[in-house]
Amino acid sequence: MSDAPEFQYDDIEPLPISGGQEGELCQIMYDGEYRTVMGIARALLQKLEFSERALHATSQAIDLVPAFYTMWNYRFQIVKALYGTDGAELNRELDWLDEFTLNNPKNYQIWSYRQALLRLHPSPEFQRELPILQSMIDDDTKNYHVWSYRRWCVLFFGDFTNELQFASSLIARDVYNNSAWCHRMFVLKNQVPKGPPAEALTGELHYTKKQIELAPQNISSWNYLRGLYDEFLDGKADPAIMEFALSFTPGIFAADASDTGPQIQSSYALEFLARAYAKNEDTFAQARKAYQALSDHFDPIRKNFWAYKIRSLTA
Amino acid sequence: MSAAPIPDGRLTIQKHRRFLQRHLAILPSKYQEYEANKLAIVTYALIGLSCIGDPVSEEYAASKEWLRRHYRVIGRGETSLAGFFPSLYMEVENALTLSLTSTLFGLISLLCLNDHKFFISDVDREGICRFVSKCHKPETGGFAASLDVVAEDSLEPSKTDPDDLRHTYMAIAILYLMGCRNASEFGRYVCLEPLFSHFEQKACVSGGFGQYGEPHAGYTSCALSILELISDRWDIFPNSFYDKTIEWLLQRQVSDKCPEMSGNEYFDPEDDGGFQGRENKFADSCYGFWCANSLSILKAPHKVGDAYQNGLSEYLLNKTQNLLLGGFAKNDNEDPDLYHTCLTLAALSMMSGEFDGTLFLPRKVADTARSQFIAP
Numbered sequence: 001m002s003d004a005p006e007f008q009y010d011d012i013e014p015l016p017i018s019g020g021q022e023g024e025l026c027q028i029m030y031d032g033e034y035r036t037v038m039g040i041a042r043a044l045l046q047k048l049e050f051s052e053r054a055l056h057a058t059s060q061a062i063d064l065v066p067a068f069y070t071m072w073n074y075r076f077q078i079v080k081a082l083y084g085t086d087g088a089e090l091n092r093e094l095d096w097l098d099e100f101t102l103n104n105p106k107n108y109q110i111w112s113y114r115q116a117l118l119r120l121h122p123s124p125e126f127q128r129e130l131p132i133l134q135s136m137i138d139d140d141t142k143n144y145h146v147w148s149y150r151r152w153c154v155l156f157f158g159d160f161t162n163e164l165q166f167a168s169s170l171i172a173r174d175v176y177n178n179s180a181w182c183h184r185m186f187v188l189k190n191q192v193p194k195g196p197p198a199e200a201l202t203g204e205l206h207y208t209k210k211q212i213e214l215a216p217q218n219i220s221s222w223n224y225l226r227g228l229y230d231e232f233l234d235g236k237a238d239p240a241i242m243e244f245a246l247s248f249t250p251g252i253f254a255a256d257a258s259d260t261g262p263q264i265q266s267s268y269a270l271e272f273l274a275r276a277y278a279k280n281e282d283t284f285a286q287a288r289k290a291y292q293a294l295s296d297h298f299d300p301i302r303k304n305f306w307a308y309k310i311r312s313l314t315a
Numbered sequence: 316m317s318a319a320p321i322p323d324g325r326l327t328i329q330k331h332r333r334f335l336q337r338h339l340a341i342l343p344s345k346y347q348e349y350e351a352n353k354l355a356i357v358t359y360a361l362i363g364l365s366c367i368g369d370p371v372s373e374e375y376a377a378s379k380e381w382l383r384r385h386y387r388v389i390g391r392g393e394t395s396l397a398g399f400f401p402s403l404y405m406e407v408e409n410a411l412t413l414s415l416t417s418t419l420f421g422l423i424s425l426l427c428l429n430d431h432k433f434f435i436s437d438v439d440r441e442g443i444c445r446f447v448s449k450c451h452k453p454e455t456g457g458f459a460a461s462l463d464v465v466a467e468d469s470l471e472p473s474k475t476d477p478d479d480l481r482h483t484y485m486a487i488a489i490l491y492l493m494g495c496r497n498a499s500e501f502g503r504y505v506c507l508e509p510l511f512s513h514f515e516q517k518a519c520v521s522g523g524f525g526q527y528g529e530p531h532a533g534y535t536s537c538a539l540s541i542l543e544l545i546s547d548r549w550d551i552f553p554n555s556f557y558d559k560t561i562e563w564l565l566q567r568q569v570s571d572k573c574p575e576m577s578g579n580e581y582f583d584p585e586d587d588g589g590f591q592g593r594e595n596k597f598a599d600s601c602y603g604f605w606c607a608n609s610l611s612i613l614k615a616p617h618k619v620g621d622a623y624q625n626g627l628s629e630y631l632l633n634k635t636q637n638l639l640l641g642g643f644a645k646n647d648n649e650d651p652d653l654y655h656t657c658l659t660l661a662a663l664s665m666m667s668g669e670f671d672g673t674l675f676l677p678r679k680v681a682d683t684a685r686s687q688f689i690a691p
């Protein structure tokens with residue numbers, strides 16, 4: 001970074017990096033910059049120096065070895081020693097971290113370091129976190145760590161206000177985004193301890209059905225639908241939802257369904273139906289038919305599993 | 316002590332051997348960014364070589380002492396702490412640089428090199444267990460991977476480490492290798508009740524495990540391995556939940572024979588037989604290992620057969636193996652890398668009954684550890 005102040009380390013004897021030990025494995029050919037940076041950062045740590053220049057040295061060390069947990073922790077202790085709980089200074093540290101995050105999206109210390117900073121901060125704000133979350137999601141819409149961090153923030157700040165809308169916007173971009181669907185379920189399960197109110201649930205069912213109509217062969221939306229029933233509706237599929245699922249599997253349950261099998265739009269609809277039919281002895285025959293069709297035509301890779309499901313159909 | 320090699324003629328063993336050996340030799344400077352994972356590199360290479368039947372304990376016997384130099388006991392007697400740090404120069408005076416990750420990889424590497432003496436007489440067993448215990452965060456049930464580098468008043472779990480299921484797995488695996496075999500023995504070092512409630516939060520509605528309700532095959536493997544190692548606490552979930560887990564895992568196998576998924580950018584028919592880590596993602600060779608390990612812990616082959624293994628082997632050998640350079644890639648269009656090479660060989664070896672995925676060791680090495688390193 002060009003605007004970084006120049007720090008002097010002339011008084012610091014860099015700790016050497018010795019190689020070529022007896023029996024050494026993975027002997028890395030460190031370059032000169034690496035030896036200098038690591039030599040100084042480690043020497044400062046050994047002296048337990050908590051200073052601006054030590055802070056700068058850790059950023060250089062972390063740039064070279066992003067997974068060096070010791071340096072992250074040392075950095076945090078420097079921040080604490082220098083700034084205590086001064087919000088403005090901690091925001092400056094968050095700025096540095098934003099920059100680092102954009103350059104190291106796959107690193108996974110960045111998020112736990114962030115959490116530590118927010119826990120230290122006297123007046124942390126969800127607002128402050130949104131731009132970096134947005135740009136990381138824009139960059140990789142299924143980045144697991146970023147989604148996890150967002151959910152941590154939601155719980156930390158106790159603020160669910162924008163979350164369903166956020167999930168919807170990602171689903172609108174890509175209806176197959178499983179992280180966005182899981183985010184929806186996370187909101188439903190955590191926003192109200194005893195579960196969402198009835199009208200919210202009706203809204204969710206309506207929304208999900210619309211998304212399924214857009215892309216019927218989508219495990220994420222079907223899992224979500226199943227989740228709504230299992231978590232909030234006693235797992236009981238009503239006639240309307242059965243009708244809905246049947247609309248993607250025309251002809252499967254007809255008495256004279258031929259061996260070659262008709263074309264269906266969704267194997268997940270068929271699974272949904274099979275699971276519902278398997279709950280009641282009176283509909284075992286339909287369940288068996290559905291599992292058999294999955295096995296024969298629509299999901300043959302899991303043939304043995306569907307056979308197991310058929311074997312499990314007992315009163 | 317090496318594993319019986321994987322019995323498949325399509326495996327280009329000689330190339331994989333050279334690929335793996337190269338990672339243990341002199342490495343160019345671009346590897347310096349992995350310095351904090353050096354013992355992981357050692358482990359992946361030694362495990363990979365063991366899976367193709369190489370007698371690594373003979374070939375790398377001279378490195379036993381070098382590996383042991385990463386082991387450190389801090390303090391003495393009743394309050395000592397012991398463990399490994401990731402690289403020799405990462406030990407810094409006045410700072411606590413041991414980590415759970417390095418400790419587990421250090422122990423695994425020494426086991427691969429057959430250093431039984433270390434385990435039977437030289438290790439400070441209680442010191443290692445105390446270190447694990449210090450990394451534990453009873454208030455959340457999880458583990459940091461290290462301690463605050465400069466202790467203020469007392470030793471504290473690092474405030475800057477993540478505390479996900481990976482670290483819990485490492486903590487439990489280390490305690491297992493130090494002799495713990497059941498809940499009451501593990502309970503001497505970690506608070507199991509918060510650990511299990513931490514666990515329940517990671518169980519997702521669809522049957523997998525992951526953070527905040529999003530299931531992930533890697534975390535699922537960690538969760539099930541932990542239960543397997545603790546051995547007598549499967550009751551924290553009902554049996555119906557484990558059935559769901561099996562189903563969720565089997566659903567991770569990608570198939571090219573399904574109704575059309577128009578517009579799904581993450582579907583590739585070439586992935587047929589491979590496993591994905593999450594719904595609607597591409598197959599990736601490493602998830603073949605995590606899913607196959609999870610399924611075998613749940614004894615899925617007894618329930619639903621082992622046909623999934625055929626598809627997986629085909630995918631791994633035909634799509635991710637690099638016939639020119641050796642090694643395996645994550646999928647059919649990346650370059651091979653050490654991690655995916657190790658995990659793929661481990662998956663193939665596990666499917667032929669020669670690898671213990673729970674301890675991440677070749678079967679014979681794991682059997683020795685299981686039967687011999689028992690708490691005194």
Ligand SMILES: [Zn+2]
Pocket residue numbers: 599600601602645655
């Ligand atoms: Zn992978």
